[in-house]
Amino acid sequence: MRVAIIGTGYVGLVSGACIADFGHQVTCVDKDSTKISTLNAGEIPIFEPGLEDIVRSNLKERRLAFTTALGESVRDADAVFIAVGTPSRRGDGHADLSYVYGAAREIAGALDGFTIVITKSTVPVGTGDEVERIIRELRHDADFAVVSNPEFLREGAAIHDFKHPDRIVIGTENEHAKKVAAEIYRPLYLNQAPILYTSRRTAELIKYAANAFLATKITFINEIADLCERVGADVQEVARGIGFDNRIGPKFLHAGPGFGGSCLPKDVRALIKTAQDHDVRMRILEAVETVNDTRKRAMARKVSWAFAGNLRGKTVAVLGLTFKPNTDDMREAPSIPLITALQDMGAAVRVYDPMGMEQAKHVLADVTYCRGPYDCVEEADAAVIVTEWEQLRALDLERMRGLMACPVIVDLRNVYRPEDVEKQGFAYACIGRAPHNKFCF
Ligand SMILES: NC(=O)c1ccc[n+]([C@@H]2O[C@H](COP(=O)([O-])OP(=O)(O)OC[C@H]3O[C@@H](n4cnc5c(N)ncnc54)[C@H](O)[C@@H]3O)[C@@H](O)[C@H]2O)c1
Numbered sequence: 001m002r003v004a005i006i007g008t009g010y011v012g013l014v015s016g017a018c019i020a021d022f023g024h025q026v027t028c029v030d031k032d033s034t035k036i037s038t039l040n041a042g043e044i045p046i047f048e049p050g051l052e053d054i055v056r057s058n059l060k061e062r063r064l065a066f067t068t069a070l071g072e073s074v075r076d077a078d079a080v081f082i083a084v085g086t087p088s089r090r091g092d093g094h095a096d097l098s099y100v101y102g103a104a105r106e107i108a109g110a111l112d113g114f115t116i117v118i119t120k121s122t123v124p125v126g127t128g129d130e131v132e133r134i135i136r137e138l139r140h141d142a143d144f145a146v147v148s149n150p151e152f153l154r155e156g157a158a159i160h161d162f163k164h165p166d167r168i169v170i171g172t173e174n175e176h177a178k179k180v181a182a183e184i185y186r187p188l189y190l191n192q193a194p195i196l197y198t199s200r201r202t203a204e205l206i207k208y209a210a211n212a213f214l215a216t217k218i219t220f221i222n223e224i225a226d227l228c229e230r231v232g233a234d235v236q237e238v239a240r241g242i243g244f245d246n247r248i249g250p251k252f253l254h255a256g257p258g259f260g261g262s263c264l265p266k267d268v269r270a271l272i273k274t275a276q277d278h279d280v281r282m283r284i285l286e287a288v289e290t291v292n293d294t295r296k297r298a299m300a301r302k303v304s305w306a307f308a309g310n311l312r313g314k315t316v317a318v319l320g321l322t323f324k325p326n327t328d329d330m331r332e333a334p335s336i337p338l339i340t341a342l343q344d345m346g347a348a349v350r351v352y353d354p355m356g357m358e359q360a361k362h363v364l365a366d367v368t369y370c371r372g373p374y375d376c377v378e379e380a381d382a383a384v385i386v387t388e389w390e391q392l393r394a395l396d397l398e399r400m401r402g403l404m405a406c407p408v409i410v411d412l413r414n415v416y417r418p419e420d421v422e423k424q425g426f427a428y429a430c431i432g433r434a435p436h437n438k439f440c441f
Contacts, residue, residue, distance in 0.1 A: 001183055004029060004073040005081045006103045008039065008066065010046060010158065010262070010329070011120060011151050012083035017051060018162040020058040022187045027065045027073040039066040047328040047355045050159040070103075074110035079180055081149075082107075082131070083120045086266075093269040095124050104131045108138040116177045118147045122207050122267060124274045128171070128200040145177035148200045150207030155261070156326030167194045171203020208274070211267040212285055217252040218259045219288045222295060225255035225432025235432025236414060255432040257338065257386060257412040258295035260323035262331040265292070296334045299412055300341035302429050303382050306408045312346030315405070317380035319373055320387025320413075321364070322356035330359040334412075335386045339364060352376035354389050374403060382408035388415050397424040 001024045005016040008030035016028040030036050038045050042059065044052045058064035067073060074080050084099035100121055107117060117135065119128055132146040148171030153161035168188060170181045178197060182189065189195060198206070225235040235255045243250030259265065268289050275282045304311045323333040330336070333356075339349050343366065350368045353360060357369055370376035373392060377383045377400050385392055393415045401407050401424050409421055411430040421428040 001025070001079065001180070002077045003027070003079050003081065003184065004070075004077040005083055006070060006074075006107065007082065007084035007099070007121070008032075008035060009083065009085060010048070010155055011153065012081070013039075013044075013046070013055070014048065014051060014153060014158040014162055015081060015083060015120060015151065017054045017058055017064060018159065019184060020061075020064040021054055021163075022184070023063070024184065025063055026058075027067055027077070029067055029070045029073050031068065033068050036066045036068050047326075048155065048158050049326055054159060070106050071110040074107050074115070075112045077115060079116045079118055079184060080107055081118045081120045083151075086121045086123055086270075088266040088269055092273065094273045095122070095266070095270040097123065097127060097130075100127060100131065101134060104134045105138060108135040108142065111135070111139060111142040111144055114143045114145075114176065116145050116147050116172075116174075116180045118149045118181065119204075120149055120151050122150060122211075122263065122270075123148075123204055124208070124270055125201050125204040128204060145172060145174040146200070147172040147174070147177050147181055148203035149181065150203060152207070152210065155329055156324055163188070164191070165193050167196055169196045169198065169203045169206050171198050171200040171206075173199060208267055208271040211264055212271050212282075212288075214252050215259055215264045215268050215292070216284060216288050218254075218256075218264075219291050221253045221255045222258065222431075223291060228432040229434055232434040233432075234434070238432075255414065257299045257334040257431075258292045260296070260332040260334045260336075262323075262329055265289075265332045268292075296337040297341040299334070299338050299384075299410075300345060302412070303342060303347075303384055303408075303410050304345055305429065306382055306406075306410070306427055310346075311342060314346075314381040315348045315350060315379060316342050317370075317377040317383040317404075318342075318349055318351045318367075319353075319376060319383060319385050319392050320389050321351055321353035321360045322387050325387055325389040326355075328355040328359050330356055330363055333387075335360075336363055338384070338386065339367060350376050350380060353387065354391050356387075374399060378403045379405045381406040382410060384410045384412065385415060386412050388413040397421060397426065401425055 003024050003026045005012045005028045008028040016026045020026040035045050082103050084103050086095045089096040128146045128148050228235040239253040242248050272282045272285050321335040352370045407426045409426045409428050414430050
């Protein structure tokens with residue numbers, strides 16, 4: 001099967017490399033010529049564990065190619081995936097579909113023979129209809145079907161997720177298109193990944209409903225964490241206690257500084273907007289969005305609490321910047337509003353992240369970038385753990401204690417046990433576990 005992928009970002013690149021690894025002939029296309037040259041030179045523009053190996057081996061086997069030439073790739077393809085970005089539209093929070101529609105127009109010009117156009121980007125319900133209309137308007141003669149095939153991979157575990165999905169959703173009523181899609185995913189089907197065939201509109205909505213539910217689950221446990229702090233309960237044990245219930249499940253019940261990343265915030269926003277357009281109010285999601293937005297900035301108060309609410313003149317070391325470990329993605333990372341809030345309170349901020357520093361430089365101003373976690377905490381008045389990178393889970397606390405001006409750790413991911421940290425002479429604050437010692441410097 002010959003496959004073209006339009007958009008070679010996190011999703012396009014991972015999908016392209018994995019589909020090539022299934023044995024198909026894949027061309028990944030992007031407008032960004034620097035990205036394409038980097039890939040053609042064998043370098044990977046993003047950090048994603050395992051991706052480099054799979055890209056290199058498929059380039060070597062000549063199953064994978066990178067180009068800026070959309071027309072040629074589409075002309076030769078049996079299936080064309082649209083994997084371009086759908087960020088929040090500035091000003092109103094709707095999904096910005098200009099990249100998807102732009103790609104559809106370019107694809108239309110090049111279609112040759114029966115082709116399925118598969119939307120992998122996360123798009124509001126009804127977008128497939130519009131993509132079909134755009135292509136039909138430009139090419140009355142074209143033989144094509146538009147399919148929705150939302151992607152559920154997680155950054156940081158993207159290769160595993162693509163190759164071992166919980167399910168594959170194929171939204172189309174066109175029998176020929178179903179067969180082509182099934183052929184692309186045949187290796188996964190042999191691995192018994194469930195394939196759900198449904199209508200295009202339903203497939204589009206499944207993706208938003210899934211992300212909105214996950215966002216709700218995180219926000220729920222975050223509010224329970226706040227209550228735990230007030231009443232002297234432990235949110236991690238509450239999460240375990242409810243997670244054992246099969247109806248609830250243990251995942252996405254880790255209390256923290258609020259969800260961020262390239263998907264959940266924008267998808268919650270976009271679903272609220274889609275619903276409004278159809279005269280439906282998503283009250284739960286409106287609450288999720290507000291609670292989450294205020295939470296990220298509020299985390300700065302956990303730091304100021306150690307200093308009687310006054311951070312002016314203090315230096316805060318922020319450990320971990322990306323929205324989660326094992327990615328360099330800084331999109332809507334909770335570290336960003338947290339750092340702004342710390343700066344607004346008068347603190348100087350030093351930062352370290354194992355992989356995200358380059359991306360962070362595009363979004364964080366007036367911070368000091370440090371070489372490692374110990375360099376970062378030197379002479380700092382407080383260290384804040386924002387992302388639970390493996391490297392930050394087992395810091396040498398004694399060494400940190402010796403380096404810091406003031407022994408304060410604020411652990412927004414609950415990676416340490418309060419008694420261990422306190423034994424080393426630190427004042428320690430965390431999420432949803434009642435503080436063992438009250439402190440104020
Ligand atoms: N990142 C994730 O974890 C994830 C997971 C599931 C779904 N999604 C969805 O997948 C989509 C893509 O997300 P991403 O994170 O990979 O985005 P991204 O911003 O990393 O990549 C998009 C790429 O598309 C390219 N592009 C835009 N228009 C183009 C065109 N006309 N022709 C060729 N290239 C074009 C851009 O240059 C960019 O490289 C989004 O809708 C997102 O919501 C993302």
